[in-house]
Amino acid sequence: MSQDTGQQRLRIWKRILREHDLRLTPARKAVMEILTGCDRPLTAQEIHDRARDHRHSLGIASVYRTLDTLSDLDLIQRIHHLQGCEAYGPALTGHKHFLICTECERMVAFPGWDELDDYFKAEGEKRGYQVKDHWLQLFGVCPECQ
């Protein structure tokens, strides 16, 4: 009885779109299907390519537009690599950190740690900064790539 979390997430995304009076179009569905099913961050171009493998006539402009829309809704988030930061992956509920394989780009998320937030806030205050947010990504080699 393996529950497909991708399918689940896709349903939730569709509901959220409707709640925001955003139409459920084939273009948006295609991008969302790919993003909810992916196991690594994808660039706009990669999403476009994958969508075209299954469905035809998806404009690259619509991919960018959908990425914008999903970002605004906090359903996806930009993933940063050492070289650049063009890729997107699904954002998870609540604040999460990412652990990314430098070989295959597969990634998993892990939750925060209470002491961590306190430490970040304290480090900022020491320097007179009011810390509002933070970013944490770990890079390593996944089990499959070892």
Next chain:
Amino acid sequence: MSQDTGQQRLRIWKRILREHDLRLTPARKAVMEILTGCDRPLTAQEIHDRARDHRHSLGIASVYRTLDTLSDLDLIQRIHHLQGCEAYGPALTGHKHFLICTECERMVAFPGWDELDDYFKAEGEKRGYQVKDHWLQLFGVCPECQ
């Protein structure tokens, strides 16, 4: 007797270039002077503009080339923002984290924390990953902008 750490760093960078058999050219000097003296991350375009204010005829291509060279030598590092990651700032000796003002982009660095590395490694191992590196940036409001 305020010591200018920018000047100091510039001298070190020049020495490192020489040690790697890289020529000390006016173009490289211009980019290095700006980067060692800046208090916030700068894009290639910004560096180009600033260089031209003081010295003429600096090609944008040479800015990109010098940024590449300095990155390879670990003398500068890419700074990532929520929107993108085109800016560079001087990398500091040893592993450091950044605290960046979301208003003015001014940034300061702060050192690691022993327990932090252990925590990162442990979180990775839990998921079968061999953690090699991490990235931590804090975002907040600096004293001047509050």
Next chain:
DNA sequence: TGTTAATTGATAATGATTATCAATATCAAT
């Protein structure tokens, strides 16, 4: 089923980065 405004895709425009290449300048050897 018809109405209407949101959305789409093709295309053009923009902007950033990289590749090309002849001209120049660095640096070490003389």
Next chain:
DNA sequence: ATTGATATTGATAATCATTATCAATTAACA
């Protein structure tokens, strides 16, 4: 100081990613 080998430069073109434009299409709702 002069020379020569070659790394480096800047102008330009080429490429690549992203955004803007706009007429045609279509999702959502009455």
